[in-house]
Amino acid sequence: MARKTGSDGKKTATDLRAAATALFAKHGFAAVSMRQIAQKVGVQAGALYLYTPNKQALLFDIMQQHLDGLLGAWETEKLPDSATPLAQLQRFVSFHIHYHLDRADEVFIAYMELRNLLPENLATISETRRRYELVLEGILAAGQKTGDFQISDCKLSSYAIIAMLTGMTTWYRDQGRLSLAEIEQVYQGLVYGAVSGAKTKS
Amino acid sequence: MARKTGSDGKKTATDLRAAATALFAKHGFAAVSMRQIAQKVGVQAGALYLYTPNKQALLFDIMQQHLDGLLGAWETEKLPDSATPLAQLQRFVSFHIHYHLDRADEVFIAYMELRNLLPENLATISETRRRYELVLEGILAAGQKTGDFQISDCKLSSYAIIAMLTGMTTWYRDQGRLSLAEIEQVYQGLVYGAVSGAKTKS
DNA sequence: CTACCCATTGAACAAGTGTTCAGTTAACCT
DNA sequence: AGGTTAACTGAACACTTGTTCAATGGGTAG
Structure with missing residues (x-):
């Protein structure tokens, strides 16, 4: 044979x-x-x-394809810069949730296997991921400027929000207690509250 | 020799x-x-x-010790049930941040190596982790009851908050741009906003 | 000084690792 | 029909894996 x-x-x-x-x-x-x-x-x-060529390249390709796809999909789905920061943020949250849930395996790999990359490959991947983080950071900064958002630190807040959203992939199951639409509503509310500041200051 | x-x-x-x-x-x-x-x-x-006895037991012991320590430490540091939900929540956020940052390695392992546990060990660990999640979920439910918090779903919100806080361990560095106290302030604000609801409804 | 135990070595085991390559066959082109 | 190429096998390479165990010497109690 x-x-x-x-x-x-x-x-x-x-x-x-x-x-x-x-x-x-x-x-x-x-x-x-x-x-x-x-x-x-x-x-x-x-x-x-x-x-x-080898096992390492296989891992790198999977990660890089995933992150490139993520950035590319955002470019086609994002609102124009002329939209309000809040509308852009809501679009980002919705996009992030759906894109990540549809690709649970790739997301898992891209977050968990960074330490198995060779230094050179890690640098490439980290840079691509950074570009994605900057998308959200930019939206937050825009809203901060217009006064729509009450944010003390855009960079930290973007990290926090992305971690919160991405965490979904670890527990989300089809046929769970809540529908995806309901879950998205909850997260939209949490994010909106987090960036809008609370009614009273503690 | x-x-x-x-x-x-x-x-x-x-x-x-x-x-x-x-x-x-x-x-x-x-x-x-x-x-x-x-x-x-x-x-x-x-x-x-x-x-x-073997490599697997070593992993399991490390995780179990970490989670037991986490729950034990919370028992000694938490506020009495008579405290306001908001005060309890602030204490939880502060506790979680400090405990996790002091044990970055254990946290990493406890979150990343679940899939390398044998099914029986995974069940034990998952149950211990669930007990910790219920701590936050309980605080949120209490605040929901008193009307201090505006939360649509306590379970989801607890997942989201824990993911947000734990995410810190992936990027936090001593000697970073912000001090730990400043970072904690940012996160307290984000969490407070998320559970308090925003000023206006979208 | 002797006897015992505790902590450790170092070799061995069978199985599995990533990777290479000469050989073999199916599909396509002329 | 014949030749070429693309796709794949199966064996081999040199090493590493988790784990076991007889042998050995330091520490200490009697």
């Missing part, structure tokens, strides 16, 4: 990414072997090296 | 926990070998098995 009937390099390449993503998310990068991935793809381990 | 001069079982046992904690946090459970841990302790790998 060598080449299989109906084999297709393009398909195997995407299957590889999909299998690796699922396994890395479930067990962690270091705990998954190339042979496990190969089995999931339905191929011998050696064949994987036609589609990735 | 067999026994070393000045050797002490009690000390080696605590050294083992410390070394494993540091290494697991830095590289991840699966990426760290017993030989690496042994080297950090200053001992051969075989000797570790006098102090832990």
